[in-house]
Amino acid sequence: MDSILISISGGETEVNGNRRILVIEDEADIKRVIELNLAAEGYSVSVAADGLSGMEKIRGELPDLVMLDLMLPGRDGLDICREMKADPSLSHIPVLIVSARGEEQDVIIGLGLGADDYICKPFRVGELMARVRAAFRRHEAAQGGRSPKLLRFGSVALDTEARKLLIDDNEVHTTATEFRLLKALLENPGKAFSRELLTDIAIGDEVYVNERTIDSHVSAVRAKLGDAKSWIRTVWGVGYRFEPDSD
Numbered sequence: 001m002d003s004i005l006i007s008i009s010g011g012e013t014e015v016n017g018n019r020r021i022l023v024i025e026d027e028a029d030i031k032r033v034i035e036l037n038l039a040a041e042g043y044s045v046s047v048a049a050d051g052l053s054g055m056e057k058i059r060g061e062l063p064d065l066v067m068l069d070l071m072l073p074g075r076d077g078l079d080i081c082r083e084m085k086a087d088p089s090l091s092h093i094p095v096l097i098v099s100a101r102g103e104e105q106d107v108i109i110g111l112g113l114g115a116d117d118y119i120c121k122p123f124r125v126g127e128l129m130a131r132v133r134a135a136f137r138r139h140e141a142a143q144g145g146r147s148p149k150l151l152r153f154g155s156v157a158l159d160t161e162a163r164k165l166l167i168d169d170n171e172v173h174t175t176a177t178e179f180r181l182l183k184a185l186l187e188n189p190g191k192a193f194s195r196e197l198l199t200d201i202a203i204g205d206e207v208y209v210n211e212r213t214i215d216s217h218v219s220a221v222r223a224k225l226g227d228a229k230s231w232i233r234t235v236w237g238v239g240y241r242f243e244p245d246s247d
């Protein structure tokens with residue numbers, strides 16, 4: 001494996017700082033080369049060396065792109081890709097498969113599962129970086145640069161354009177505070193929000209409120225979610241996170 005550091009291009013690096021890439025790769029040298037080169041282009045990079053911690057990081061960090069090796073200890077890459085593409089809260093994350101020679105059949109399966117692109121090892125670093133840029137370009141163009149308007153998880157749907165909460169497709173009234181609270185949680189499933197942050201988002205930081213005020217808004221929101229009320233989980237000592245049951 002050639003470890004070549006390619007040049008840093010000025011303006012791009014600042015934009016890239018907002019793009020978080022998770023590299024799931026068990027071969028330490030390859031992982032290091034990818035990590036260094038992505039960091040040199042300004043991306044925010046995190047890494048996982050096996051399939052289990054990789055899947056955990058996908059859920060915990062909600063990266064903007066996943067670079068996925070196929071042969072991994074713990075859980076293989078195809079399995080991870082399958083789980084991501086079947087989960088509405090993860091399926092939008094582009095997946096770039098980085099596979100060894102001899103895994104062509106797996107690459108075809110991966111693309112069929114919804115992976116965006118693939119590159120074979122050994123790869124040229126310049127080409128790998130070009131594939132990453134292309135994946136972001138395609139993805140951001142397809143998204144129109146914005147988050148989806150309808151956030152749907154099972155019986156719960158939040159129409160962020162019409163500002164409506166739908167439970168089993170029936171509209172349920174929410175206050176403006178409750179709506180902002182729900183929007184933050186549903187846009188970031190799995191993410192733990194501190195009470196302080198949720199207060200800033202939902203109530204605003206100009207009004208003085210006791211941090212516990214947010215608890216009463218969360219209780220009110222839970223009461224409106226019906227059977228899904230337990231999906232807003234209390235994170236002890238921190239605050240709350242939204243995590244739908246997987247079934």
Ligand code: CA
Binds near residue numbers: 025026027069071072
């Ligand atoms: Ca591997």
